[in-house]
Amino acid sequence: MKRIFITGSNRGLGLGFVRLFLERGDQVFAACRRPAKAEALQELKAKFGGLLTLIECDVTDEASILAAAAEVSKETDALDWVINNAGQGGLETLADVSFKRGLELYAANCIGPIVVARTFRELLKAGSNPLLIQISSRLGSIGERESEDGRWVDGYVYPSTKAALNMMSRQLWKDFTPLGITVVIQSPGWVRTDMGGDAAPLDIETATTSMLKVWEGLGPEDGGRYLSETGDDLPF
Ligand code: NDP
Numbered sequence: 001m002k003r004i005f006i007t008g009s010n011r012g013l014g015l016g017f018v019r020l021f022l023e024r025g026d027q028v029f030a031a032c033r034r035p036a037k038a039e040a041l042q043e044l045k046a047k048f049g050g051l052l053t054l055i056e057c058d059v060t061d062e063a064s065i066l067a068a069a070a071e072v073s074k075e076t077d078a079l080d081w082v083i084n085n086a087g088q089g090g091l092e093t094l095a096d097v098s099f100k101r102g103l104e105l106y107a108a109n110c111i112g113p114i115v116v117a118r119t120f121r122e123l124l125k126a127g128s129n130p131l132l133i134q135i136s137s138r139l140g141s142i143g144e145r146e147s148e149d150g151r152w153v154d155g156y157v158y159p160s161t162k163a164a165l166n167m168m169s170r171q172l173w174k175d176f177t178p179l180g181i182t183v184v185i186q187s188p189g190w191v192r193t194d195m196g197g198d199a200a201p202l203d204i205e206t207a208t209t210s211m212l213k214v215w216e217g218l219g220p221e222d223g224g225r226y227l228s229e230t231g232d233d234l235p236f
Pocket residue numbers: 007008009010011012013014032033034057058059060084085086087088089108135136137138187188189190191192193194195196197200
């Protein structure tokens with residue numbers, strides 16, 4: 001049984017992970033921006049009761065992140081896994097790049113996950129084989145984008161937020177390793193969600209099951225890795 005905190009859990013991959021964890025008997029702290037409107041999570045709460053706690057958390061708001069950690073601390077003094085899953089998409093053309101939307105994307109995809117990591121550090125430190133999972137994207141891989149067989153997807157800000165998340169997560173890895181916390185970065189693959197769209201090859205269950213299998217096999221020696229959904233190393 002693991003004690004798990006996950007952001008962006010009301011739909012898409014986040015909701016998929018919550019379902020998987022609950023079916024395994026894990027204790028889940030499912031964070032989202034509006035728990036009162038998160039119908040799927042409330043249905044899971046009705047079914048799984050005490051295993052699931054809904055937590056309000058907007059990852060672009062530091063006060064909200066602090067309040068979320070305080071809520072979690074009322075029920076547990078340790079977390080084994082923290083999953084920074086919340087994110088925002090959009091592949092704009094050069095003409096569409098704007099300060100407003102660009103900075104929103106950086107806040108949600110890059111700064112938010114780092115502030116969540118900092119805020120939940122003590123809870124994680126007290127966990128058993130604690131793991132911080134940063135959900136990134138293959139689109140954040142500069143190496144793959146520019147390789148001959150890489151899949152070049154046009155877009156400015158979103159891919160760069162994930163490349164920046166990768167860079168900051170490497171710094172976290174350096175800072176968290178002495179605390180006994182393993183930090184990994186992972187791409188979920190291209191998945192059929194609101195963000196991934198209908199053309200994506202993977203369904204949520206396949207992607208989340210594959211990633212969970214990878215996490216179960218991870219140890220401190222895997223810290224700092226940037227993984228695909230099946231656990232292969234991706235080039236930064
Ligand atoms: P969805 O768009 O389906 O879901 C995004 C989730 O993030 C929602 O729960 C949303 O909540 C939440 N979220 C957005 N902004 C915030 C915020 N400020 N605070 C808290 N929660 C927020 O996306 P996916 O499930 O597909 O994506 C999950 C993760 O996987 C993301 O980090 C994404 O970048 C990554 N990813 C996805 C891929 C795919 O193909 N699907 C490919 C590569 C990476 P709300 O309902 O309130 O908006």
